Every structure is written in C-alpha cells, then in structure tokens.
Amino acid sequence: MAHNNNNNNVCLCSICTDIPNPKVCLHLSLAPCCPWSCTTINDDDNNEPCTAAIMGLKRKHVQQQKTNVVSRKKTKTYNDEDWEIKKVLTESDSFGVTCRLLIGKKLAEELVVPVLVGDVAKGIEVKIWDCDTNTMYFLTFKKFISGSYGFNGNWTKDFVARRGLKTGDLIGLHWDQYNKCFDFSILEVNHHYS
Incomplete structure (x- = not known):
C-alpha cells in the first residue's frame, strides 16, 4: 500500500515500514507491490533515492528468509x-x-x-x-x-x-x-x- 505525501509516493507495505521515514519499497519481487511506483524521491537528498536504507533493508529481508528456512527445517523432530x-x-x-x-x-x-x-x-x-x-x-x-x-x-x-x-x-x-x-x-x- 502506498501513501501520497506531498506528491511523493511512500510505500507503507510491511517490509518498508521497518525503516524510519520509508522512501522506497524494497520488495524482492518482479511485480510492483502497489499501484504507484515504489521508488520515490527523497526531498532531503536532492531527489536521490535513499540507497543506504535500500541496502540495509534488503540485507535484513534476505537474513529473515535464511532464518525462516533454518527454522522450518529445525522444527522437524524425529523419534x-x-x-x-x-x-x-x-x-x-x-x-x-x-x-x-x-x-x-x-x-x-x-x-x-x-x-x-x-x-x-x-x-x-x-x-x-x-x-x-x-x-x-x-x-x-x-x-x-x-x-x-x-x-x-x-x-x-x-x-x-x-x-x-x-x-x-x-x-x-x-x-x-x-x-x-x-x-x-x-x-x-x-x-x-x-
């Protein structure tokens, strides 16, 4: 879901809300997550996307995926x-x-x-x-x-x-x-x- 804030689209999906002042949707999929373009203009950075937030969130998302794989495997128990x-x-x-x-x-x-x-x-x-x-x-x-x-x-x-x-x-x-x-x-x- 995106929110229009002074004509700057800000994604409010569950992944993007993990960072303060979200500016960019970081879904790792090929399809858009919302009807607006998730890449937005960051007013504080002279119209440059917030790449530090993108990289940090991507790393966090990949780590969560790895943890979930291990957790699913970990729950398997044998008699x-x-x-x-x-x-x-x-x-x-x-x-x-x-x-x-x-x-x-x-x-x-x-x-x-x-x-x-x-x-x-x-x-x-x-x-x-x-x-x-x-x-x-x-x-x-x-x-x-x-x-x-x-x-x-x-x-x-x-x-x-x-x-x-x-x-x-x-x-x-x-x-x-x-x-x-x-x-x-x-x-x-x-x-x-x-």
Whole structure:
C-alpha cells in the first residue's frame, strides 16, 4: 500500500515500514507491490533515492528468509524409531587412514542406493543435513572395491573433527524425501570411550 505525501509516493507495505521515514519499497519481487511506483524521491537528498536504507533493508529481508528456512527445517523432530540407519561408530569410522562412514550392505542397498541417482561405483555426491547444528554438508556415497558401501569425502573434517565423534558413539541417518538429503544426528555419545 502506498501513501501520497506531498506528491511523493511512500510505500507503507510491511517490509518498508521497518525503516524510519520509508522512501522506497524494497520488495524482492518482479511485480510492483502497489499501484504507484515504489521508488520515490527523497526531498532531503536532492531527489536521490535513499540507497543506504535500500541496502540495509534488503540485507535484513534476505537474513529473515535464511532464518525462516533454518527454522522450518529445525522444527522437524524425529523419534528414535524414525532413524532408518543407526550405526555405532567403529574405529574405521572415526579414526585411521581409511576414516569413512561404512554402511552395512543390506541397509545401503535397501535405503541408500534406491534414493540416489548416479553410479555408486564412481561415487555420488550426497547432501547431509546435520539436525543437531542446523548445517548442510556434502559427502560422497560410494561402493568400494571391497564391496562395502559408505560415505567419505569430508567425513573426517565435517563430522568426526567438527562434531568430536568417537568410537562407540551412536549416529542416525534418515532420508528426507522432500529436501533430497540425508538428515544426520548424534543419537548417543559413548562416555566410556576416551
């Protein structure tokens, strides 16, 4: 909605009212928000639009959109039985030269391979959403020469080191069909292993 103030159109939409003395509509859409042109003349700036207000409000609007995405994802909760893949981490999952997250052959062929597109022997990049920290990472799911399946790539850096994973910790994975990613969580920390 716009208001005519001394022949200067001022947008009074919900976004633009967040700044004092609104002069410019900052909708991030291609359609106008009101019947008047939202770009208005700022009498104090010799007919130049208030660009500082525009940039500040655009940043605020983009931050709100990012926060809303995280909030929507954050509200998703799982019960213990919802985690389709549960794994107690072994020495090879959390330490050593071959540090990777191995998945049992039966679980991999029933729950992972069918939801991925590509050649598993060459490796397929997979999005992994860490539900505990609300962050997204990418791992490579692969069928190794030995015939076993697992996630590698940045597993050591993005999960083992960042989350402080240890042998004996119980983790869970669940395929999120809507977001086309695996959700990840630490379900139980092994306090007895140092």
